[in-house]
Each structure stands twice: as C-alpha cells, then as structure tokens.
Amino acid sequence: MAGLRAPRLPGRHLALALVAGAGQAVQEEWRASPTWRWAAARPRPDGFGIQARDFRPVDPEAGRAIMAGAFVLAGQTLAVGIRGDPWDRPSPSRPFAEALHRFEWLPSLIATGPDGAAEALRLTLEWRRLFGRWNAFAWSPAVMARRVFNLACAGPALAARASDAETARIAADLARQARDLLAAGGAEDAVERCVCAAVAGAALRGPPGRKLLDKALARLPRALAATVGADGGHATRRPDLALELLFDLQTLDEAMVQRGMAAPEGVQRAIDRLAGAVRFFTLADGSLATFHGGGARTAPYVAAARAQDEAGDRPLPSQLGGYERLDAPGLQMVADVAAPPAGVWSRSASAHPLAVQVLAGGRRLIDAGAGRLIRDGATMDVGERGVGEVLAGHVAKSLGPRLVDSDIFVEAQRHEAAGALWLDLAHQGWMPRHGLVHQRRLYLDTEAGELRGEDRLTPTARAQGPDGRHFVPYALRFPLHPGVQAMVSQDKRSVLLRLPGPGAGWILRNDVLDFSLETLTPGPGLLLVLRGQRRADSGARVRWKLAPARQGVDGPKAQA
Template structure:
C-alpha cells in the first residue's frame, strides 16, 4: 500500500523517473496559463450531505477506510489504493456542495489549496495517476462555480496553472496502457480540460479520437461493459454522459461512437437491476443507490427495455410474474479488464417484486486484500464449489489468475414469460477434472424456479451447492424432511426450497451496501461426486398466499 515515498503497484509508472524530473516539469508541463474556463459543464449528479459534513469535520471516509486529521492525509501509510484514488480525485467536492453554506465552500478551497501546495506543479505516482488525474480535472472544472468562482485571484491562478499542467501530462500519457474504466475516466479529464480551458483544444481532439477508437472495444455489441460488472456498467455510463454533456456545452458535435455507446449501455444497465431498483451483486458490485441509478438512466435519455440476454458479456435474465432471475453464464473478463472480477461463474440471484431472495455475498469498497479474497471466492456466490476451491483463481490485489477456458450458455424462452437457461463451465477441469453444468427453468407464473446442477468427470470430489439468502429472509429446515428448507420473505411470502439431497443452514454475510457486512444465512447442499456425472436437482416454489 502507498505510503510516504512509495506507491502501490496500481500507481507505478515505468517512466516515473522521467515524469518526476526537473526537465519534464520545465519542458513538457509548462505553457500558457488559461485565464479561466470557456464554460462550466453541467453536473447533474446529487451529492451526499452527510459525507460533506464529515469532510467539514476533517473526516475522510472513502473506499471502506476512514482517517481523521487536521491536515489531509494525502499519503497515509495505512491507506489502500482505492482510498488514495478517491481522496486525490476530488469527486467528493459535490458532497461539500450538497452540504451548502460558506463553511463548505471555504473547506473546499482549503483542501484544494493544500493539494496544490504538495502536488500541484509536478508529477507524483499517486496523485498524478491517469485515472485519478482525469477524475480531479473533471471535478475541479465541474465544481468551478461552487468552490472557485468567488475565490481570490491567487487561488484561481494556482488552480488554472495546475489544471493546464495536469491536462498536458494527461495528454502525453493517455491512452498508454490504460484499459477499461481507467481509460474512460482519463479520457473524460482530457475532454473536460481540452474543451473548457483556452489554448488546450488539442487535448479535446485527442480525447475525441481515442473515444472513437476505444468505445467499440469497451462497450460490447449487447451494450455490456467489457469488465462484466454491473457497478462498472453504471460508472462508465455516468462518465460517458458527462463527456457528452461537456461536448454539448461546448457546442461541438458529439462523437457518434459516444452517443451509440450511451444508447447501447442504458438498456443493459436496466438488465442488471432487481425489483428494488438496485444492482445485482456480480463482479465487485454492490446494490448502489436506486436514486443515483434512476438519475443516470434519466440523464442517458435512451429508450430500451431491459434485455433478456447479454451474451457478449455473458449474463442471462429470466423474468415471469414478479420474479427476476439473473445468471452469470459467461467467461470472466479478460486479463487487464478483470480488476473487479469474482470467481462466480454460473452463480445466480433471484428477487421477487421488490424483495431479494437468493443473492451473492457482495463486495467491499476497498476492492483488495482479505475482503476481496473472501467475497470474490466461489463460495461467496450462489453456485457450486468443488473441494473449497475457486472456479477462477482470485488474486488479493485484484484480477484473476487461472480461469475457465470454456463457458457455454443456451436459452429457450417460453411464450408467456420465463424460460430455460442451460450453461456450463470447465473452471474445475484443470484442478479436479470436473465440468459444472447448470440448468435453470423459470415457470411462466414466476412462482416456480427449478434447477439442476451436474458435475461431470472424476469421482470422489466433495462439493457444496450454496444458496445465499438476503438478510431479510428467514430460513428453517423442515422438521420431517431434511431435503426441504422454508424461506420467508419480509412481506410474509413463503418459498419452499427442495433438493434431491439433504440441506443444511449455515452462517453467511451480505455486503450489499457500505463497509459493514450484515449477518445472514445460506442453505447448503453437500455431496461427493461419483465417476461420470453427479446431479443435484432442486426447486424453489412459492407456497400459499401469505402476505398478499
């Protein structure tokens, strides 16, 4: 983790010695200082006044970590890379804006000025990482009227001198080796700086060219983002909306590739929503805030119902009645785009109306370390685990190692809703000579989900089929039949889970929001494979009319 004079691998640069040198500062970053902004891009996103109040009190709570200090702990030794990126990105200025009042404005200026004192004139591996820099450039420009419009001339001059330096550096290092969300936010900063700062229009042209080239790679034909994460889908769509807004405010033509990407991504974001308005918990995602998701969808201004299938990203959605089932039925994202990826292949989630029933365990905002190791594990997902081994090797600092070589999926839709998905992966072939096949069928009533999990290959391998439950769901085993568990939703609706083998109830956790896991339970079916094929059949069926 970064501290003092070192940086986490996320912030390392092979040319750091040059970027930090006096010749680079004098020859490459210097130039005319813009007198101000040509215009201020729109910023439609709501801030969180509670977070703003913490910042007023010098409490810096980001990415699952919290530090309190009179001076901003820019390089706190204990801070993780996600925390450092958020602090240096200044996207939290909108939270101070939401707090309102002169005190918030003054605090924003104090923090910006403190950053300029330490990092404003030259490169630093943490503070000037391309995605961090792109976030900060967009934040300072987008929040100009909040913290800078009425500032004294000295601070304004320092901010614009530093902005010009940062945009010049960003133009030199982008795209470089950047991929995925990291590249998108770097291009956002480049577009903001080039369009709003007089004399830096070449940066805007570079951003336009890079967007036209990059977006077809990131936004797949089904509208899914190449990182296969509902959370990254939301983040990238929001960045693209901001970039489009900046082009429009500059009264220049919006790149066609940008508009097409927004149009394609919007229905796919709807695909990943459960009935409560939050996101499904795949590949590093938490539920998110429905009001924020609604705002993004509204600002996207793109029509399109949620899709049934997004095969290029590899997810399937079955809906009927009030039920919604989402299945991870594709390969993990490729190396370089797998920072947030989990070993959750063939895991599924299910909601009934606005209530979540079957879930995955979620993700921690820090994204690295012990929490990642635990929550990215196959056992933290509602799928089959063999010999307590992950179907993809989870790397504690992000990304995956070994992964399935072959993942296949086929679906058949019923005329009146529901349907069948038949999927398989070979993530356990290398480690245990097994292939996992999962079949899910949702009846047209939405009140009957049937599953069939088959392990084909070697015998003598212990496995566990897990159904993680949302914390609001109560579970008890049937007193007479060990193959039945009764699940009661908060509304009072009761579902019966029945399997061909005995079930047990075990502890679990749920991290759908924030940093504090909620206690919950999981229903587990355990067994040992026989040579050839071993199949566990199960069914989730709504019982009675309780709660209606």
C-alpha cells in the same frame, strides 16, 4: 477437445509482472521528472469557460459533515475539526485515502452553498501546496482521473470564491493533471483517463483547453472500442462500471454542447449502448445486478443516469454482456453465462461460472457471490481446488490482483414457452481436473412464480477409467443477501427464507442429504450449502426449487 485450457507456462505471471513493473517504473520516473512537469504545465489556460455538469446525485449532508469537521468517505470517518486539514494526518484506510485524493468530497461540499464552496477552495489550495508538484500515490492514474473530473466540474464554483491568481493556479493545475493523465496508465483505465481529460479540456477557456480537448477526443475512440462492447457491456463485465462510464460520457456530451460543439459519433454511440446496458442491469428494486465485484448502487443513483436516457420504455433484451435475465411476477433472476473477463480487465473479476442472482417480490434474496473464488459463488464447486486463482504478492503489485487460469468455456441456450422461461447452461471448468461438465437448468414458472433448478456433474471420457472410481465431493451454494433470515425445516430438506419486513417468505427445497447454513466470508449474511459426493465416472445431480411459502403451512414447520 474444445473448451480445454491450453498448457500453462511456469512463471508466466512472474515474467509478465517483471516486464509490466519495469514499464511502470520508467513511466513513473518520467512523469515525476522536472522536464515532464515543465512540459505538462504549458501552455497555461485562461481560466474556466463553462460549468461542466456531473449528473451523479449529490448528498449535501456529506458536505455539511465536512463543514462540521468530519470527512466520511469509503465507509469510514476522519475527524479533523472545523476548518481542519485532512492532508496532514494519516487516513484510516487506503480506500479512504483514495477517495480523499480523488476529491470525492468536492461535489457534496459545494452543494452546501457559498460557505461550502469557500471551504472547498481552501482544501483545494492546501492540497496543491502539499501534493501539487508530484506524489506517486496522489498522482496515480486511478486517483488522478477522478480528481481531474471533479475539479473540472467544480472549477467555476471555486473560481467564484477565489482571487484571479488563485483561479489561474487552479486552472493551470487542472490542465497539467489532465495532460499527465494522457501520458499515464494502461488499457484498463484508458477510457476513463481520456474522458476525464476531455471534460477538463472542455471546461478550460482558451486555446489550451481546446487543444487538450482535441487530444483527448483523438484517443477516445480506440479506448471506447476496447471497453464497451457492441451490446453495451463493459469489458470488465461489471454493470456498475458501465453505469459510471455512462455518467462520465453524459457529462462530456453536455459540456461539448455548452461549447457549441457536437460530441463525436463514437461518444454518442457509446452513450446509447451503455444506456441500454444500464436498463438491462437495473433490477426490480431500482439498483443494479451485482457480478464480478461490482456494487448495486442506490436506486436514486441509477435513476439519475437513466433520466438522461431517451430510449423510453424500449423492450429489454433477454441477454446482454454474457448475462441472461428471466422475469416473472414476484421473481427475477440474472445468470452469468460467459467466462470471466481476462487479463487487465479481471482485477476484480470472480470465478463464478453459471452463478445466479435472484430477487423475490422486488427484493434481493440470493446474491451471485460474496468473494472472488468459485466456493464463494451461487454455483457448484467440485473437489478441493477451484476454477481460477487470484494473483497475490509481488506479482500482484505489478499486474494487480488479476483472476487467472479461468478461461472457462460456457454454453447457454434460452427457451421460452407459454408460462415458462428456462435456460440450459454448461461449463467445462472441471474438465481438466475431474473430467466433469457442470450442467445447470434454470426453469422459471411465470404463472406459479417458482424457480426450479437442476445441477448436474456429467462425466466425460476423461472420467471413464481407474481414476474415475474415486469419490469426488461437491457443493452447491446460495449466498443470501444481507438481512435475509433462514430457518432449516425439521426434515432438513428445505429452508424458509424471510426477507426484512412483512410477508410469508420463500421456501428453498432440495434433494441432497447434507444441507447446512454457514456464515458468509467475507461480508455479512448467510450461505446455504448443499453438499454431496459421488464417483467421478457417475457424476451427480441436485434438484432444488424456490417457491413462495404458504402462510400457515410452510412457516410453522421451520425451526432455527
């Protein structure tokens, strides 16, 4: 039957991990060898020719903190003292160490002025002394790509404070790392590696820089085709990665203009498509929709990319990248209406079919999910086992924490009428185990500013039999955005949701008997859970409505 998952082979992930692990080991051994290090270091560039521009906003305060002796990266702080060395001591976490070796601190430090540039030069030369030959962590593709990009953009500022010999060493190191990028990694990071290497080639002066640029550009079209969809959606289905790639391509395009060259047509086309995707995913608060492990980014950060968009106020599409967007005065909703990404693209993906994100009054009210499994998402869960699993252990060391067994068949229909927009959605993820189809109708009353939902578990022929007579528990979940307060009403049929700041709040009503508030895991915030159980052969139905609270009417009935 259409939509059923194909039989799985036992040990398939282990076999794939063994092959991938062996390939990674061979690749890493070759890249660490003296022969490759010698070849990647030649020919040597003649220094820096242009000032590549990163369009991302820079926070000079972070640079001033470094000047005062504290590195603040990945939400953590490492105190090293004034002119201290972060390279000779343990990092507080792996994310901190990755940000440190990616040189994420470099733009902010240079933004503080000449003294900051001098300190950046010192830190760069010290990193070179300790890690410049080879280090498996520091030279891993995901870490090295961002370091190459940041060094390429900061090169002239460093050179202005460096001696001729120091400038030559930094330029040579940048060329070697960029060449190494083109010999490392896999399909999931190919586009980032190519773009970062191309930016480095554009920034370096002389024939070596031009040769590096040409080599990276030759590989870029294939990587872009695999990563950016025809509508601008990223293969990971993460809006924030579409934004980051847009920033990188804008830098490459501008760097090539400085060199008197035109970016390839494929780069221009990708920029246009990604810009359209960023417009689609930018919500009423100026930040991005958050799905599949992506971050919202700040409104100024998103605006910096959109400032380069020449499309103006072109009308938004209603669907893009497997998402549907519904807008009304006071309410905004984005729904995930496609299967999660698969394979190498699923390392941060979530099994949240038909999940929704809701903004009320331009502020985030309901998030799509707080974790990666279906029990963490703003959707319906059935039984004890969910849809999809996350690889762990030794297999994940080679393949990454991929989402597997989540190839869910999803259907979506959009309808529009005077004063109303609605979606009819369905997925068959519960067919193999329970013989049930999850159907979800989302109805946005654009005049009343209300969102009405109906979630059904519809039995199929598979559920019509002796096995269909047992009771199946189900749960409908709404992860609340951090900071949203919730109070359950006396009749246990509604909850008052209050956003930070003034306002009467919003009422979520429902028709289930078991309704509870729980703490979100992981992360801060609350989780609304609507539970029930029905026989598999009879299915289930839950109706709910989100509407503005009436000041002085709904509020007083609520109790903590």
